[in-house]
Amino acid sequence: MTSRRDMLKSALLGGGATVVAATALGSLGPEAAFARSAPDVEPGAPDPNFAEGRIRSIKDNTLLVLGSNMVFHSIKIVDGTSLWKLGPVPFDEAKPGDGLYARGVRMPDGVLAAESVWLNIVNIKGHIKNITDKTLHLDHNGQEVLCHVVAGKSVAVHSESPPTADLSMLRVAQHVQILGAWRPDTNEVDIATVFSPH
Amino acid sequence: MARTQPPDTPIDLYAAVRGEVSWFCCGTAWGPCSTTGKGACGTCNSGSLQHAWPNTSDACWAITHPDTCGFNLSRRTCGFQHRTTNLCSGVSVVTSIADCGPQTDLFCGERSCCGSTCATDRIIDLTPAAYSKIASLSTGLRPCSIDTA
Amino acid sequence: MHGIAATQPYVIALFLVWAGLMKLFSRRMRARAGQTALARLVGAARAVPALRLVGLLELAVAAALLAPPLSPWEGVTAALLSAGFLAYLTYSYVAAPTASCGCLGAHSRPVDLRAFTRAGLLLAASLLAIPADPHAPLVMLGLAEAVALLALSAELDRHWLTPLRQLLVRLRRPLAVPPSEHVPLGTSLHLLYRSPAYCSASAQLTSDVQDTWDEDGLRFVVYGARERTAVFAVPLTGNDPSAVLVTLVGS
Numbered sequence: 001m002t003s004r005r006d007m008l009k010s011a012l013l014g015g016g017a018t019v020v021a022a023t024a025l026g027s028l029g030p031e032a033a034f035a036r037s038a039p040d041v042e043p044g045a046p047d048p049n050f051a052e053g054r055i056r057s058i059k060d061n062t063l064l065v066l067g068s069n070m071v072f073h074s075i076k077i078v079d080g081t082s083l084w085k086l087g088p089v090p091f092d093e094a095k096p097g098d099g100l101y102a103r104g105v106r107m108p109d110g111v112l113a114a115e116s117v118w119l120n121i122v123n124i125k126g127h128i129k130n131i132t133d134k135t136l137h138l139d140h141n142g143q144e145v146l147c148h149v150v151a152g153k154s155v156a157v158h159s160e161s162p163p164t165a166d167l168s169m170l171r172v173a174q175h176v177q178i179l180g181a182w183r184p185d186t187n188e189v190d191i192a193t194v195f196s197p198h
Numbered sequence: 199m200a201r202t203q204p205p206d207t208p209i210d211l212y213a214a215v216r217g218e219v220s221w222f223c224c225g226t227a228w229g230p231c232s233t234t235g236k237g238a239c240g241t242c243n244s245g246s247l248q249h250a251w252p253n254t255s256d257a258c259w260a261i262t263h264p265d266t267c268g269f270n271l272s273r274r275t276c277g278f279q280h281r282t283t284n285l286c287s288g289v290s291v292v293t294s295i296a297d298c299g300p301q302t303d304l305f306c307g308e309r310s311c312c313g314s315t316c317a318t319d320r321i322i323d324l325t326p327a328a329y330s331k332i333a334s335l336s337t338g339l340r341p342c343s344i345d346t347a
Numbered sequence: 348m349h350g351i352a353a354t355q356p357y358v359i360a361l362f363l364v365w366a367g368l369m370k371l372f373s374r375r376m377r378a379r380a381g382q383t384a385l386a387r388l389v390g391a392a393r394a395v396p397a398l399r400l401v402g403l404l405e406l407a408v409a410a411a412l413l414a415p416p417l418s419p420w421e422g423v424t425a426a427l428l429s430a431g432f433l434a435y436l437t438y439s440y441v442a443a444p445t446a447s448c449g450c451l452g453a454h455s456r457p458v459d460l461r462a463f464t465r466a467g468l469l470l471a472a473s474l475l476a477i478p479a480d481p482h483a484p485l486v487m488l489g490l491a492e493a494v495a496l497l498a499l500s501a502e503l504d505r506h507w508l509t510p511l512r513q514l515l516v517r518l519r520r521p522l523a524v525p526p527s528e529h530v531p532l533g534t535s536l537h538l539l540y541r542s543p544a545y546c547s548a549s550a551q552l553t554s555d556v557q558d559t560w561d562e563d564g565l566r567f568v569v570y571g572a573r574e575r576t577a578v579f580a581v582p583l584t585g586n587d588p589s590a591v592l593v594t595l596v597g598s
Contacts, residue, residue, distance in 0.1 A: 005560055008578045009567060012594045043247050043279045043347065044294035050327040052245040054228050067245065068227040080571040082555040084336050087532055099228035101244070103330040115571060116555045118335045122229050123221050125301065131516045141233035142457035149522060155533035159309045162586050163537045168522040172512045173505070175304040177220065179338035182229040189230075193533050195339055197305040257381055286540070287549035313546035313588070334555040337540070 048106045051075055054184075055098045055119075061091065062111070065100050074111045075102050085119040086153060086181040086190050094119060097184045120182040122189055127175050136170065136191070138178060146188045147178050154180075154191040158198065170196060206265070208253075208272040214345035215271075217321030218310045219282055220300060220338065221329035222250065237297030239276035243325065247291060249280060250299030250323040258298035266303035267319045279347035282322055284332040284340055286312035291324070291331040292347040299323045310341045317341035352422075352480035354489045355472045356412040359425050361493055362469060363409035370402030384439030384458070404428070412476070422477030429470035436466055465499040468492075532559060535566045535581045542591035548577050551595065 041047050046069075053067035063075040077083070077091055081104075085093050094117075101121060104114035126140035136147040155163035156170065170176065177195040182188075209215050223231035224242035236242050238254060252262035253271045264271050274280075276295050283290035300320040309318045322344055326335060333340045369376055377395050380386060385401075386394035408428055411421050440458045472492065497503060536556075539545050554571035561567075561583065570577045572595055580592040 005558070005567070008569060008576065008596060009562065009580075011596045012567070012578045012580055012592055041247055043292045044241070044277065044296070045247060046243065046245045047247055047327040047331070050245055050330060052227060052326065068225055069243070069245070080554060080557065080576075082557045082571065084555050088556040088559055101326045101330065101335060103327075115553050116330065116334065118555070120229065121335050122223070123335070123338055124230055125220075125222075125304075130512050131521050133521045135521070140230055143230065143233050145230055149524075151524070152527070152529050153531055153533070155531050155537075157533075157537060159307070163531070163534045165527070165531050165534070166522075166524055168520060168524075170522065172516055173509045175301070177305075177338065179336065184228075187230070192336070193338055195308070197308045260378065284549075286546055287552075289550060311541050312549070313541060313543050315546070334552075336555055337536075 049104060049112070051100070051102045051112050053100060055094060055096050055100055057096055058094060063094060063100065063102075063117075065102075073102075075100075075104070075117065076107075076111050076113050077117065078113060081114045082116045083119065084117065084121060086150065086192055089119075099182060099184065120184065121179070122182045123177065123179045124189070125175065125177045128170060128172055131170065131172055136167075136176075136178070136194075138176070144187060147180060147191050147194075148188065150190050150192075154194070156194040156196060158196045163193070167191075167194060170194065174198070206270050208270045210272050210344065210346075214283075214343045215321060216285070216317040216341065216343050217319050218305075218308065218317055219284075219322050219324060219329070219333075219340050219342040219344075220320060221326055221335065222297075222299065222323045223326060224297060234297070239296045241276070242296035245327050246296070246325060247293045247328045247331075248296035248325045249282070249293040249328060250297040251278070251280070251295045252298070252300065252302050252321065254295060254298050261298065262301055263303035264319075264321075267306035269319070271321070280322065280344050281347045282324060282328070282332065283343045283345075284312075285315045285317060285342055286340065287332070289332045291328050293324060293328045296325070297323075310339050312341055315341060317343075349482045350480065350485040351488065352475055352478045353482050354484040354486075354492070355476035356421065356425075357484055357489050358492045358496070359429075359469060359472050359476065360409040360412040362496060363405040363412070363425075363428075367402040367405035367409060370398045370405070384435070384443040387443045388435075388438065417479040417481060419477050419479050422473055422475075422479070425476060426470060426473035429466065429473045433463070433466045433470060436462055459501070461499045461501055465496055468496060468499070530566070530583050532556075532566075535568065535583070538586065538588055539568060539579055539581050539591055542579075542581075542588035544579060544591040544593035548572070548579075548593050548595065551575075552577055 051073040053065040055063050056066050057064045061077045065073040083089050098119045102114045102117045104112050106112050124140045126138040128136050129139045130137040134149045138145045138147050156167045157163045179193045180189040180191045223244045224234040224237050225244050227244045251274050252264050253259050253273050278295045281290050281292045300323040302320050305320045309316050380394040380398050381391045389397045408424055436458050551572040552570045553573050558569040564583055565580045566583055568579045576596045582590050
């Protein structure tokens with residue numbers, strides 16, 4: 001890992017890169033991006049290249065996931081797969097019981113080769129009912145969700161101002177969006193980002 | 199003074215509109231998704247290419263009130279298809295309406311930018327399957343362009 | 348015991364008048380009637396007429412409680428109304444847990460423990476009122492009961508509980524953080540999203556953050572980009588998006 005990081009760092013800084021010029025993208029320009037988004041899946045239908053559910057078991061580098069429609073998914077984690085659990089984490093952070101979303105490529109044998117995996121990620125909107133020690137009490141569709149501030153990780157974004165780790169300008173009774181990591185089988189969430197409209 | 203029909207010409211009637219796109223979960227899924235249930239159309243699933251629209255009915259408009267932010271959107275009902283394009287990357291996804299949302303009037307004036315390209319106000323909410331096609335779920339909120347598919 | 352029973356009709360009538368007037372005259376409440384549990388029970392089209400009917404009933408019982416001829420039947424009627432109300436709350440909790448009660452206010456509040464407690468206390472008060480007590484009401488008891496019931500009314504929270512919580516938050520500062528050198532990843536990513544470097548590479552990215560580390564005042568952030576890898580360098584200090592660097596590295 002260390003040598004890979006050194007290699008990446010020297011590729012970036014040694015080359016004096018600033019932006020990747022449009023011409024340098026060559027055949028991987030917007031046309032290719034459009035081709036990727038060409039309607040291969042019927043709108044409204046389940047996307048075969050996406051999986052949602054809870055991890056039932058983990059064997060080697062494969063996650064066995066039970067979807068909410070009672071379908072099992074086999075999700076293969078490869079070298080290039082990103083794993084998110086309140087931020088980028090290594091593969092051993094995945095645990096049975098974690099909620100999961102994964103996007104990748106569905107192989108002919110039905111296994112999903114994952115490009116991105118997000119564990120326990122939630123994006124909930126609601127009113128702040130109360131603020132107690134490092135915790136926002138959020139009213140989400142009538143349900144109370146306790147949203148915990150995580151030192152060194154949680155940030156607040158107020159429109160397009162630079163995000164701040166100081167959440168103290170949030171007010172009781174205001175509406176917010178909270179992107180965070182659900183604590184399985186609880187009504188509690190660890191906050192990654194609070195989006196505040198003002 | 200509850201109006202049931204927006205009086206002004208909807209901004210999406212003749213051209214694509216720019217706004218913010220976020221995502222939400224629905225269906226009988228894990229976490230806090232159960233309170234959303236199957237959505238206003240009764241068909242919403244986090245794994246399907248679907249979205250929430252602020253003007254699917256009078257009752258929906260009474261909740262989202264985009265006119266509070268100074269604009270109106272066309273009445274589109276369950277199953278109607280929109281194309282949402284991420285302004286950063288140009289990648290787009292076509293989805294069909296499965297729920298009422300987002301709560302546009304509670305986030306009036308909020309801005310999201312990619313580089314120097316910015317958009318204001320929440321116009322559309324996608325399911326995780328749809329949002330992850332055009333942006334990473336951990337971004338939470340992105341500027342986008344919406345037109346009819 | 349004297350006077351306790353005499354006090355109850357005033358307390359119950361206070362709530363019935365409030366509830367009845369809201370149902371009959373609050374346009375906002377009528378506008379939201381379709382989203383209440385009542386609409387689930389009688390159908391959305393009949394929600395507003397049903398609401399008005401219940402309002403009239405409440406005002407009628409309140410008038411009977413306050414009008415001079417004292418009768419045990421007033422207490423019995425109030426008790427029946429309260430019991431019916433408890434049954435409705437139970438239905439609401441079970442059948443439409445996220446729907447608004449549509450009870451005493453236009454601000455939608457799902458049914459919770461406070462609502463049940465309030466309804467239970469009103470039922471208890473109605474039962475206590477049945478022995479038609481000719482004595483004078485106990486003013487302090489009445490005030491205490493009214494305050495307790497008002498405190499249990501979630502519809503009123505925005506007038507007192509929310510400002511109280513806001514004050515406590517201002518005094519206690521529960522979210523204050525000690526100043527720290529550490530820059531959260533979210534801050535760097537937000538700067539990244541606003542950078543021309545990110546704009547130029549965004550269409551190529553096929554994963555979320557694979558790896559990130561800090562070195563020499565820069566935060567390196569690595570994404571997958573199809574067969575290649577995208578590496579960004581985001582300055583840890585300052586807020587200039589144009590200072591972000593990127594390159595695509597072949598596998």
